[in-house]
Amino acid sequence: MRTRLDPQDPLALSSLLDADDLLTIQTVRRFVHEHVEPNIDRWYEHAEFPRHLVKPLGELGVLGMHLQGYGCAGASARMYGLACRELEAGDSALRSFVSVQGSLAMFAIWKFGSDEQRLRWLPAMAQGDAVGCFGLTEPDAGSDPSGMRTSARRKGSDWVLDGTKLWITNGSIADVAIVWARTEEGIRGFVVPTGTPGFEAIEIRRKLSLRASVTAELVLRDCVLPADAVLPEVRGLRGPLSCLDEARFGIAWGALGAARSCFEAALRYAGEREQFGRPIAGFQLTQSKLVEMAVELGKGELLAWQLAQLKDNGNLSPEHVSIGKLSNVRQALAIARSARSILGANGISLELPVMRHMTNLESVATYEGTEEIHTLAIGAALTGQPAFR
Amino acid sequence: MNVVVCVKQIPDPAAPASLDPTTHTLDRSGKLILDDSDSYGVEMALQLAANVEGSEVTVVSMAPNSETSGLRTALAMGAAKAILVSDGALAGTDALGTAKVLAAAIRRAEPDLVIAATESTDGYTGTVPVQVAELLGLPSVTFAKAVATDGSSVKVERQTEAGYDDVECSLPAVVTVTAGVVEPRYPSFKGIMAAKSKPVDTLSLADLGIDPSEVGFTGARQEITDVSAAESRSAGEIVVDEGDGAQRIVAFLEQIKVV
Numbered sequence: 001m002r003t004r005l006d007p008q009d010p011l012a013l014s015s016l017l018d019a020d021d022l023l024t025i026q027t028v029r030r031f032v033h034e035h036v037e038p039n040i041d042r043w044y045e046h047a048e049f050p051r052h053l054v055k056p057l058g059e060l061g062v063l064g065m066h067l068q069g070y071g072c073a074g075a076s077a078r079m080y081g082l083a084c085r086e087l088e089a090g091d092s093a094l095r096s097f098v099s100v101q102g103s104l105a106m107f108a109i110w111k112f113g114s115d116e117q118r119l120r121w122l123p124a125m126a127q128g129d130a131v132g133c134f135g136l137t138e139p140d141a142g143s144d145p146s147g148m149r150t151s152a153r154r155k156g157s158d159w160v161l162d163g164t165k166l167w168i169t170n171g172s173i174a175d176v177a178i179v180w181a182r183t184e185e186g187i188r189g190f191v192v193p194t195g196t197p198g199f200e201a202i203e204i205r206r207k208l209s210l211r212a213s214v215t216a217e218l219v220l221r222d223c224v225l226p227a228d229a230v231l232p233e234v235r236g237l238r239g240p241l242s243c244l245d246e247a248r249f250g251i252a253w254g255a256l257g258a259a260r261s262c263f264e265a266a267l268r269y270a271g272e273r274e275q276f277g278r279p280i281a282g283f284q285l286t287q288s289k290l291v292e293m294a295v296e297l298g299k300g301e302l303l304a305w306q307l308a309q310l311k312d313n314g315n316l317s318p319e320h321v322s323i324g325k326l327s328n329v330r331q332a333l334a335i336a337r338s339a340r341s342i343l344g345a346n347g348i349s350l351e352l353p354v355m356r357h358m359t360n361l362e363s364v365a366t367y368e369g370t371e372e373i374h375t376l377a378i379g380a381a382l383t384g385q386p387a388f389r
Numbered sequence: 390m391n392v393v394v395c396v397k398q399i400p401d402p403a404a405p406a407s408l409d410p411t412t413h414t415l416d417r418s419g420k421l422i423l424d425d426s427d428s429y430g431v432e433m434a435l436q437l438a439a440n441v442e443g444s445e446v447t448v449v450s451m452a453p454n455s456e457t458s459g460l461r462t463a464l465a466m467g468a469a470k471a472i473l474v475s476d477g478a479l480a481g482t483d484a485l486g487t488a489k490v491l492a493a494a495i496r497r498a499e500p501d502l503v504i505a506a507t508e509s510t511d512g513y514t515g516t517v518p519v520q521v522a523e524l525l526g527l528p529s530v531t532f533a534k535a536v537a538t539d540g541s542s543v544k545v546e547r548q549t550e551a552g553y554d555d556v557e558c559s560l561p562a563v564v565t566v567t568a569g570v571v572e573p574r575y576p577s578f579k580g581i582m583a584a585k586s587k588p589v590d591t592l593s594l595a596d597l598g599i600d601p602s603e604v605g606f607t608g609a610r611q612e613i614t615d616v617s618a619a620e621s622r623s624a625g626e627i628v629v630d631e632g633d634g635a636q637r638i639v640a641f642l643e644q645i646k647v648v
Contacts, residue, residue, distance in 0.1 A: 006404070014420065019458040020581055022420065023465060027576050061578030073578035083578075 007267060011298035016305055017082075024079045028086035031060060036090035041350045043212040047205070049093065050212065051173060058128020062087070062098055064106040070122035072106075077311035081253035081304055089257035092360035093213035095250065100169045101125060103246035105132025108178045108189055111242070112233040117191050121176055133174035133201075135165035135218050136240045143373045145180070146237060150220065152181040152190060152230075159230060161190060161198070161223040167367070171216025172201040178231075179220065180240050189231035189239050198223030209363040245321050248368045249311060252324030253304045255364060256297065258357040259332035263293045265354050266339035269346070280342070289338045296331040303327060319381040322374040330371060333361045390444040390540045390560075392434045393498050394468070395491055395505040395518065396427040398452055398459030402510065412606070413613035414481060415511055421452070423459035426506040428573035431463045433536055433566050434504050435574070441540040445469045447498045451490050453480040457589055464584035465576030471589045472498065478594055481606030484512075488520030490604060493597040496525065502543060503563040507532055522563035529563040530556050534570050 006012065014022070035053055043050055057063055064072040066080035075083075080102075088095035106125050109117050109132075124130035141147040150163025161181055171177070177192045177199070192199055200219045207215060231239065267290055270281035280286045307324045310316040336358035340347035348355050365371060373388075380386040398421035400406055407416045423431075431448065438444035446468040450460055452475050460471040472494050479490070495503055503522070508515035522529035534553060535546040543562055546553040576584075594601055602608055628637050642648040 008404075019461045020585070022422075022458060023462055023576060023581050024578075026422065026462070027578075027581070031575060059577060060575055061580070065578045073582050075578050075582060079578070079581075 007294075008264075010294045011301065013298065013301050013305070017078075020076070020079055021082055024075070024082045025086055027060070028062065028083045029089075031056070032086055032090035032094070036087075036094060040091045040212060040353075041356070043093075044091065044356050045211070045350055047207070047211045049097070049173065049214045053094070054097075054131060055128040057098065058126060061126070062102075063128055064102040064110070064122065064126045066102070067106060067110050067122070067126075070110065070118055071126040072110075072122065076308070077249065077316075078305070078308035080250065081308050084250040084254040085257040085260075085304075087257065088254035089261045091212055091356065092254065092258055092364055093210050095254040095257070096169050096210060096213050096364075099247045099250045099254070100134055101132050103250055104134035104243050105170075105174075105176065105178050107246045108134065108231065108239070108243050109191065112189060112231040112239055113191065114228065114232050116228065117231070121191070125176075130175040131170055131173050133168050133170040133177045133216075133218075134240075134243065135168050135171075135177050135179040136244075137165060137167050139164060139166045143370060145240065146187075148180065148182055148187070150179065150181040152183045152188065154184075155224070157227040159190065159225045159227065161192070161220040161225065163220050165218040165220075167204070168201070168216050168218050169210075169367075170214055171218055172203040173214050174201065177201075177218060178243075179218070186235045187237055187239065188235055190225060190229050191231065192220075192223065192225060192229065196223055196225065209359045211359075241318070244368055245316075245318050248321045248325045249307060249316070251364060251368055252307055252321065252328045255329045255332035255361065256300050256304060258361055258364075259293075259297055259300070259328075259335040262332075262336045262339035262354045262357050263290075263297060265352050266290065266293065266342040269343050269352070273344075286342060289342055293335045293338060296335060300328045300331050317381075319378050322369065322377045325369060326371055326374040326378070329361065329365045333358070333365055336361055390438065390441045390501045390538070391499055392438050392444060392446045393495050393500040393503045394427070394430045394434045394446060394448045394463070395495070395503065395521065396431065396448045396450050396459065396463055397424045397506075397509045397511070398422065398450060398456055399424045399509065399511040406511075408616060412481060413616045417453070421456045421459050423462040424506065424509050424511070426508065426510050426568050428462070428466075429568055429570050430504045430506050430566050431466055431468060432571045432573040434502075435467045436571060437502070437536060437538050441538065444540070447472060447500075449491060449494050449498065450474070451479060451482075451487060451494070453477060455591060460589060461581075461584050462576055464587045464589075465580040466574055467580060468587075470587055473589055473591050474594070474597065475591050476594045476601070478601035478605045481609055482604045483609035483611045484514045484516045485520055485610060486604040486608050488517050488524055490594070490597065490599060491517065492521045492524035493599060494592060495521065497597075501540065501560045502538060503527070503561070504536075505563065505565050507565045507567055518563055518565045525561075525563070527561050527563050528558050529565070530558055531565045533564050533566045536564055536566065536570075 061073045065075045068074040152159045152161045179190045198221050201216045204215045273280050339354045376388045434446045438446050448463040448468045449472045455475045505518035519529050530545045532548040533545040534548045537544045542559045545556045547556045
């Protein structure tokens with residue numbers, strides 16, 4: 001029998017998914033539908049992070065879901081990617097929270113921490129009883145983290161941290177911060193309980209993007225930590241960069257969720273909105289936009305799917321992730337803007353999700369590596385000639 | 390206490406459904422999911438089992454193919470194991486045939502309590518659970534809106550048009566639960582991962598000792614002779630408030646007997 005095109009899944013990509021994948025989609029979609037969709041416009045408008053959802057997200061098992069042991073579910077990369085996609089269809093703020101918690105803070109401890117650090121933090125973070133953040137970016141060190149100024153010096157057996165971290169998601173609600181600092185032995189990571197004297201997190205207000213997410217500045221002044229606060233298993237930028245690869249993988253998937261939400265809103269609206277006596281979906285120019293969105297969404301899904309295959313098989317390189325993050329976020333933004341144009345004036349309203357996703361995606365395009373940096377990383381891998389070092 | 394839940398895997402109601410043009414039966418060739426109405430039964434079973442020490446929940450289902458994705462949902466929610474009766478000869482089985490197959494499978498699980506939804510959301514015949522009870526020789530309590538058990542008897546609030554009846558009966562028994570009685574839990578990711586290693590016992594008709602001629606299109610005592618599209622909803626009546634708006638709305642509500 002000839003299969004008809006399903007507007008919800010134009011390329012019939014659900015046929016690539018197994019029972020666990022489908023259950024992942026069903027579960028997270030229901031969570032978003034019940035807990036996020038009814039209130040997200042209000043949280044965005046009032047710049048509120050839905051902190052009450054942290055515990056339920058932990059009970060759902062989505063925090064660090066792709067890690068093994070320590071109370072984590074040990075799900076596949078593809079299940080993690082699908083969960084990110086469904087969360088971000090709700091709002092990028094939710095996916096950002098989950099990315100920072102699971103892929104940055106928890107992953108750093110899981111991969112580079114001591115057994116004591118893992119036991120102390122990972123089960124609590126997986127359950128949503130403790131929140132983590134990840135301090136790498138600084139006011140004067142963004143794309144080039146090697147220029148970081150935050151330092152850690154020895155004082156007897158203790159460490160003393162000084163410096164400032166900026167644009168830190170979850171910063172002011174975190175119980176623990178993973179802080180990267182320059183030491184005599186190169187760049188090292190520190191597990192900093194946020195109650196430590198000398199640690200301060202100041203929330204950044206007046207954002208026009210990711211308004212339902214908490215973003216903060218971390219200030220460390222003579223912040224004294226015991227010897228065992230350092231992550232023992234890594235030295236150098238490889239540490240933080242490998243965490244970023246984890247998170248970027250989730251972003252390549254997540255952006256598709258925001259894009260799909262925009263596409264669905266535009267498709268629905270185009271079918272209902274009548275001008276010149278018929279639905280605007282019947283005009284060629286509108287169809288061209290909708291088709292372009294559907295085509296790019298399908299391509300993005302295939303790209304994300306391949307990244308997951310590579311990751312589950314242990315063959316994913318940082319440049320593969322760069323291709324995914326670069327392309328999927330770029331296309332998601334293009335889809336959001338095109339959807340906004342179909343919605344006309346209604347497109348700027350918070351009644352519909354489109355402009356909210358669009359402004360969120362402006363941050364998503366920048367954080368975890370700008371388009372320019374990913375281009376240079378892929379360019380270096382293609383040509384063997386690094387253009388930025 | 391062995392709690393058995395009858396569950397049905399149905400085509401996703403969110404996807405466009407189609408009927409087979411010759412048999413008029415629902416096309417079930419695509420992906421199947423756990424019937425939403427059964428998620429209440431699974432949740433109820435899990436809650437009851439948690440209160441009686443040494444309890445276990447088993448889900449039982451029937452399908453013409455070996456589809457298990459809907460059962461995986463129930464296992465991820467916390468059921469311990471699943472029994473799937475899968476046989477090509479089952480295509481076209483009517484309600485009574487379904488009940489015969491389910492009863493044979495349930496008997497194997499030696500149940501103390503059998504829970505089912507009052508009806509499925511794809512077929513809506515609503516007759517299978519009581520037929521199962523009859524075939525198993527068990528009492529049935531239908532339309533439960535609340536259920537409690539100590540492992541030897543079951544107390545049920547049975548939904549009626551006027552309110553509810555308090556019903557108590559000894560176990561084993563069959564109880565049907567209405568939609569919305571409990572809030573079905575989310576299958577957590579730990580649950581989803583754990584479900585991978587939970588046993589799904591796939592049985593054929595031969596395993597159950599059922600003659601294929603008793604089921605499927607040949608064994609069905611009902612035949613769908615024709616189908617027609619449901620009447621499309623007509624436009625509503627608009628009440629313009631000319632000072633008597635409230636009275637007219639009350640009159641309307643009285644007319645349809647909701648007040």
